[in-house]
Amino acid sequence: QKEVEQNSGPLSVPEGAIASLNCTYSDRGSQSFFWYRQYSGKSPELIMFIYSNGDKEDGRFTAQLNKASQYVSLLIRDSQPSDSATYLCAVNIQTGANNLFFGTGTRLTVIP
Amino acid sequence: GAVVSQHPSWVICKSGTSVKIECRSLDFQATTMFWYRQFPKQSLMLMATSNEGSKATYEQGVEKDKFLINHASLTLSTLTVTSAHPEDSSFYICSASWGRGTDTQYFGPGTRLTVL
Numbered sequence: 001q002k003e004v005e006q007n008s009g010p011l012s013v014p015e016g017a018i019a020s021l022n023c024t025y026s027d028r029g030s031q032s033f034f035w036y037r038q039y040s041g042k043s044p045e046l047i048m049f050i051y052s053n054g055d056k057e058d059g060r061f062t063a064q065l066n067k068a069s070q071y072v073s074l075l076i077r078d079s080q081p082s083d084s085a086t087y088l089c090a091v092n093i094q095t096g097a098n099n100l101f102f103g104t105g106t107r108l109t110v111i112p
Numbered sequence: 113g114a115v116v117s118q119h120p121s122w123v124i125c126k127s128g129t130s131v132k133i134e135c136r137s138l139d140f141q142a143t144t145m146f147w148y149r150q151f152p153k154q155s156l157m158l159m160a161t162s163n164e165g166s167k168a169t170y171e172q173g174v175e176k177d178k179f180l181i182n183h184a185s186l187t188l189s190t191l192t193v194t195s196a197h198p199e200d201s202s203f204y205i206c207s208a209s210w211g212r213g214t215d216t217q218y219f220g221p222g223t224r225l226t227v228l
Contacts, residue, residue, distance in 0.1 A: 032215050034216065034217075036219075042221070042222065043220060043222040044156070044219045046216065046217075046218065046219075049216055088155070088156070090217075099158070099161060099215075100215065102155055102158075104155040105155055
């Protein structure tokens with residue numbers, strides 16, 4: 001079983017809609033969860049991180065964490081064509097270490 | 113803040129030669145730096161983790177004698193691909209973390225290596 005799993009997509013949403021990206025992880029002891037965005041040919045850029053159960057909002061982005069279900073998601077409101085990218089979920093599985101385990105990413109396309 | 117640079121951004125070299133890639137944290141001290149490799153349409157693959165002043169920890173399957181990592185200071189880590197071959201052609205990305213209770217990694221822009 002992979003440590004971090006994401007649906008590879010592609011996920012297509014119309015402009016202005018809400019895009020929902022999902023991620024599950026295997027280690028119940030995981031503490032830190034990150035969402036990165038990667039444009040084609042570029043390196044990942046941090047969107048946001050979340051440590052506690054519940055929702056965390058930053059502009060049009062909302063991260064949702066449910067540790068009981070081992071599930072973390074990213075919602076993008078009012079999706080724009082510029083949001084079209086691959087979204088990587090990353091989880092710190094090892095307590096006390098700072099290695100991140102990355103999912104394979106979900107390709108999002110926002111259709112104008 | 114938390115800016116990481118890499119140099120060069122792209123490099124083309126002949127098979128058998130060595131290539132050095134630099135990763136610098138510009139506005140913070142990075143206690144830990146990471147080196148990743150990414151092939152087209154694939155996810156990031158962690159190659160090694162390095163802490164300043166210590167030997168790098170390599171992931172399984174990564175040859176430490178082929179991919180030499182030096183983390184001589186809190187702001188600089190280098191990756192040297194020795195005796196490069198066409199199969200080493202890839203996108204190499206470093207990231208840095210300042211530790212101190214945070215495990216957030218900030219990525220450099222990446223180096224695209226093409227070995228002819």
